[in-house]
Amino acid sequence: MFGMRDDWRRLCQSDDMRTKGRRVQVSFANGRSHSVYVHDGAEGYLLTAVVADADVVGQWDRLYREAWERNRHTRLVGFRIDEDGRMVAHGWTPKDGLTADAFQTVVRAVAREADRYEFQLTGADRR
Numbered sequence: 001m002f003g004m005r006d007d008w009r010r011l012c013q014s015d016d017m018r019t020k021g022r023r024v025q026v027s028f029a030n031g032r033s034h035s036v037y038v039h040d041g042a043e044g045y046l047l048t049a050v051v052a053d054a055d056v057v058g059q060w061d062r063l064y065r066e067a068w069e070r071n072r073h074t075r076l077v078g079f080r081i082d083e084d085g086r087m088v089a090h091g092w093t094p095k096d097g098l099t100a101d102a103f104q105t106v107v108r109a110v111a112r113e114a115d116r117y118e119f120q121l122t123g124a125d126r127r
Contacts, residue, residue: 008038008045011103026111034115036107044094047107049114052121054085060121063087070117076106077113087121089114 009019018025027033039046057063067079067087082088091110093103118124 008040008103011098011100012107013100014104017104017107024107026108028112028115032115034111036111044092047091047110049089049110051079051087051089051114051117056121057081057085057087076109079117087117089117
């Protein structure tokens with residue numbers, strides 16, 4: 001169990017994860033990678049990853065609805081348009097009883113889903 005601020009970095013000790021500042025860079029077996037930002041709250045961690053910038057979001061007429069439809073079928077990772085107009089993947093986990101395995105599972109899921117959606121929208125590996 002972890003209680004001190006920034007203890008999430010100790011939970012990311014894995015060959016496929018590198019921490020820098022408030023983010024975790026997750027590397028995939030296919031050579032791609034994606035950054036997940038960790039927002040340290042009082043009771044839990046909010047994990048976010050940018051899928052596409054506002055310029056890309058603005059090119060898709062149905063992106064809001066598509067994100068809503070994706071959210072209807074997922075449990076661990078959701079998608080939303082943030083205050084900067086970017087498409088963002090997000091997940092959350094409580095701190096109480098949190099293990100490294102559980103935290104890494106959520107971080108990898110957010111990174112994987114964000115990277116997959118980014119590739120579908122842009123064909124690139126920007127993050």
